[in-house]
Amino acid sequence: MTDHTSRTRESTEQLKEDLQHLSQTVEELVNATADDSRHNIKELRERAEKRLSETRARLEARGERAYRDARESVTQQADACDRYVRDNPWTSIGIGAAVGVVVGMLIGRR
Numbered sequence: 406m407t408d409h410t411s412r413t414r415e416s417t418e419q420l421k422e423d424l425q426h427l428s429q430t431v432e433e434l435v436n437a438t439a440d441d442s443r444h445n446i447k448e449l450r451e452r453a454e455k456r457l458s459e460t461r462a463r464l465e466a467r468g469e470r471a472y473r474d475a476r477e478s479v480t481q482q483a484d485a486c487d488r489y490v491r492d493n494p495w496t497s498i499g500i501g502a503a504v505g506v507v508v509g510m511l512i513g514r515r
Contacts, residue, residue, distance in 0.1 A: 412470075419467075423464075426456055427460050430456050433449050433452075434449040434450060
């Protein structure tokens with residue numbers, strides 16, 4: 406398993422755990438409002454707000470990390486493609502021409 410796949414799996418598990426904790430806190434808050442105990446509601450509301458801000462921060466960090474990983478992957482693939490074209494210019498021209506013919510035929514059928 407690649408490092409990227411394991412990081413994605415860990416992030417997914419952490420996200421599930423964060424959302425589960427947040428939903429439990431919100432559920433506790435809803436149940437506490439049924440009691441209408443002002444002190445209890447205030448305490449649970451503070452906990453819910455804290456967990457919500459923590460979850461939001463984690464999601465933002467994961468989003469930035471996912472963007473950075475995707476950008477790095479695309480850059481590496483573009484570099485590999487560039488190297489291949491530079492190392493094999495005639496093969497690359499042939500592949501480009503073949504793709505152009507196929508796309509032209511598909512467009513021409515419409």
